[in-house]
Amino acid sequence: GESVGLHLPTLSVQEGDNSIINCAYSNSASDYFIWYKQESGKGPQFIIDIRSNMDKRQGQRVTVLLNKTVKHLSLQIAATQPGDSAVYFCAENIPLGSNYKLTFGKGTLLTVNP
Amino acid sequence: DAGITQSPRHKVTETGTPVTLRCHQTENHRYMYWYRQDPGHGLRLIHYSYGVKDTDKGEVSDGYSVSRSKTEDFLLTLESATSSQTSVYFCATSGGGREQYFGPGTRLTVT
Numbered sequence: 001g002e003s004v005g006l007h008l009p010t011l012s013v014q015e016g017d018n019s020i021i022n023c024a025y026s027n028s029a030s031d032y033f034i035w036y037k038q039e040s041g042k043g044p045q046f047i048i049d050i051r052s053n054m055d056k057r058q059g060q061r062v063t064v065l066l067n068k069t070v071k072h073l074s075l076q077i078a079a080t081q082p083g084d085s086a087v088y089f090c091a092e093n094i095p096l097g098s099n100y101k102l103t104f105g106k107g108t109l110l111t112v113n114p
Numbered sequence: 115d116a117g118i119t120q121s122p123r124h125k126v127t128e129t130g131t132p133v134t135l136r137c138h139q140t141e142n143h144r145y146m147y148w149y150r151q152d153p154g155h156g157l158r159l160i161h162y163s164y165g166v167k168d169t170d171k172g173e174v175s176d177g178y179s180v181s182r183s184k185t186e187d188f189l190l191t192l193e194s195a196t197s198s199q200t201s202v203y204f205c206a207t208s209g210g211g212r213e214q215y216f217g218p219g220t221r222l223t224v225t
Contacts, residue, residue: 046214
């Protein structure tokens with residue numbers, strides 16, 4: 001709910017503008033990344049993913065860019081709409097032998113002004 | 115949302131009481147997870163299950179236990195609730211791919 005948005009970086013954009021949300025990840029061995037969207041009072045919703053052997057992946061109105069050199073991930077949302085207002089966070093998958101660990105970032109609060 | 119429901123959705127309980135949260139999924143996913151979400155933190159893994167009766171600890175497992183007696187249900191129990199366990203709890207499932215799908219959450223307040 002609203003408490004998720006406290007203490008988070010915020011991004012405020014006008015409706016129709018493009019949004020870029022950034023994420024720095026920690027582990028150079030991470031092989032897979034996911035972006036989630038979390039609306040107030042709801043659970044995180046899968047948006048798009050990307051494997052570490054890719055630099056870019058596009059979805060519907062969203063693009064994820066991966067820069068492994070600097071361990072940076074970005075989510076671009078085209079023509080941002082009021083319904084895009086939410087907390088967005090990335091997750092990195094860290095292989096642990098035959099298992100794996102998914103580690104989540106704290107997120108960015110996106111506010112879209114009509 | 116991969117057909118995931120959580121119950122209850124909201125609960126207020128007193129310190130020292132036992133609490134059980136339930137996660138139910140209809141996707142026949144093998145893997146199930148319990149996370150907590152607190153301001154200033156990312157989602158933190160409490161426990162997870164990789165099959166019926168197969169569970170393991172996550173990074174913040176102290177004070178919590180889990181059980182999975184059938185594929186569709188994963189229970190999280192706080193044996194003796196403390197105020198530090200006030201949080202929003204999310205269940206997630208995965209079919210074996212690394213993407214996880216989340217339930218709507220349970221807001222627990224321990225007074």
